[in-house]
Amino acid sequence: SIAKMGEKEKKYDRQLRLWGDHGQQVLERARICLINVTATSTEILKNLILPGVGSFLILDGGRISGEDAGNNFFLDPSAIGQLKAKVATELLLELNPDVKGDYTEEDLNQLLDRNPQFFQCFTVIIASSLDVVTHKKLAALLWKHNIPLVTCYSYGFIGYMRIIVREHCVVESHPDNAHEDLRLLDPFPELVEYIDSIDLEKMDKKQHSHVPYLVILYKFLQAWKNEHGGQAPKNWKEKKLFKEKVLQGVRINEHGMQEDEENFEEASKQVNTALVESKIPENLQQIFNDAKCCNISENSTNFWILANGLKQFVQNNDKSSLPLRGSLPDMFSDSESYVKLQNIYKTKAKQDIDLLTSYIRDFGAVNGRLSDQEIKRFCRNASFLQVVRSRSLSEEYENASQSILDGLISEGDSDAIWYVMLRCVEQFYTNFSRYPGVKADDIDIDVTRLKNCVQELTRSWGVPGLVEAMSDDYVQEICRVGAAEIHSVASYMGGVAAQEVIKLITAQYVPIVGVYIYNGLKSTSVSLNV
Incomplete structure (x- = not known):
């Protein structure tokens, strides 16, 4: 009903200004699958539920521990021992009655083996805390069906997000610095006919001071072309002269003073943006x-x-x-x-x-x-x-991208090093079935083991000297945090990832391609084309 539409417009007013009614409709039809309940993943889902995503399903068979309840607002301490997916779903659904939500405790690997078509009905899949083997298996399946996969987690003070999408087409990219499409340098016949019908000399004072700047610029442009062999002003010097000529068009009153004609001032200011050649970007x-x-x-x-x-x-x-x-x-x-x-x-x-x-x-x-x-x-x-178009996860793991290697070699303390460290954490987990530093007694030995992982990885990339050039602080920091999720970092990454998911759903604005790393130690970030 109209009344219901009015309520919805009021409720979602600010975001409608960003992606419009049509964007909101697409968002409200979207289906999200969230794999694994973590502080980061529930923050992402929260930021999708509030603007009104259609529906979500949480896939997680784990049960709530004291640690989970301590860093996740959507897992209540009184619910320790209960299913994470069930408790998180119930609390998240309280945020927005327009959104539908469900959960399943099925095992991800069993679903991938027995019922891979389960994932084909979702618009976007969001995953957190996946081991390498499962991550690769899931990514390969979604790549085949061109379903975007957004992997996001926080590790101590470091946030990680990877967007994997075979092809994503954007119509409304909303560029920040777009020029108006006025066609003054190559006008169409109807525009020429209208402007030619206007005679500035025959206008009275009021009419002259209200001529649109577009008409003024076209008139003066024709005069300029007649004096310059049909050429429009091209460089800074010519445009400066042209602006002066436009300002000379302001009428002089009986006292020999220029009239107050804002339209001519506006025309002069718009020269650089209005006189733009039509070309194929x-x-x-x-x-x-x-x-x-x-x-x-x-x-x-x-x-x-x-x-x-x-x-x-x-x-x-x-x-x-x-x-x-x-x-x-x-x-x-x-x-x-x-x-x-x-x-x-x-x-x-x-x-x-x-x-x-x-x-x-x-x-x-x-x-x-x-x-x-x-x-x-x-x-x-x-x-x-x-x-x-991004590279697939298997391509990323088989061959390191040149942009990452260049960044690591040219900048000793680049945030790209955290990408290396998180890749090494994955390898560490594969080798030892736990994260470095989770056992306080093993921190020293974990530091040595993690350094070995860094050496192996960088040697396979052809930059063997990187581990020597790298400060020990990186390895020490990874072991110190022991895979802990800090809620402030999880909250920040939840905002970043949700924004990218909305871009993918609405096909508006250009999403980050590849990996985004947030460094909470310095409050810096970097996007890497992996």
Whole structure:
């Protein structure tokens, strides 16, 4: 009902401003599977339940210990001995009545062996505290079905997150520094016709001071081109001269003083951002060259069908122009002029959408597979499309990425060293079935064993001297914390990981690819392309 919609808009008001109604709808249809209840994993789930994720299932057969209850707000001390998954589910569901949740105590390895299709119904899988063998098995299965896996945990003061996704296509990447799409350097006929119909000289004082800056810039641009062989101002020096000419357009009153015309000042300030050439961004050119864009079939996803239509749009029209976005920025203007301009841009954008739709008619636009809204959003964001692909977990473990090796060699105290240490902790666990430092009496011997793990790993990567160059402090710190989860670090990582999961669900904003390491000792972090 309308009343219910109003309540929902009020409840989720702030996040709707980030990802819109359509993003919220996708979030509310999402199904999350959480593997293993830890302080970090429940924080992630909390941050997905509050904005209204559709449903979740917790997979964990473990029972609550005193240590669990001590560092996890969603495991009550009075429930020691009970199932972690059951208690966590009950407490998490109290956060948001819109969200459905369930749990199972089935063993993950048995599920992977006997019922691997169990995982195919989930939008994203979140895992914490997995051993290497199980992690690889799970990652290989999800990779095959292109289901994103987000592995996240905290280890003492260090937070770790790894996003594994074979392919993730982003339409609405929301770039921070996007220019407005005004087309002043290559205007379309309807815009030229409207601006040419305006005569600045014949305007009265009020009209002249309310001409939109877009019109002013176009008029002065034509005058500049006439004096400079048809060329627009290109470098800083020319643009500075052009700005001065624009400001000279302010009228002089009977006292020989310039009138107060804010629109001309605004026009001068907007020169650098408004006079931008239309061109195909590099990221979009890569998408056009992608095999998935070139070879479209009924099995192609909506993104690649639309990308193929966009490629045809560019090839069959002006080779450098994308569909017009159709939006105008706020500007100093009278309402009538602004609305006229707005309608001109909207009409042209609609024409471009119709043209692109005609190119994809054979692949679902007609039979309802692609909605008008989806096509419109794609056209509006054509400049900002992104395709994210990570390496698989097996590739990461077989060959260290060059970016990590370069970071380790060039920076002695890079946070990338913590990635090495956590990889060595995994090896330590594989060798000894426990984490280093969990037994106070064995700390000294664990330090030696962990150093051996570091030597083995770095030797296999071809950087054998790294362990000597590395401070002993790293190994000592790992053994000192004894795999303890500190709630403040778990809480921070819960926020970071939930944000990335929402990016994956909504296909908005660009997720981190690879590994993210948080160093709580220094309050620094690093993203590594693994």
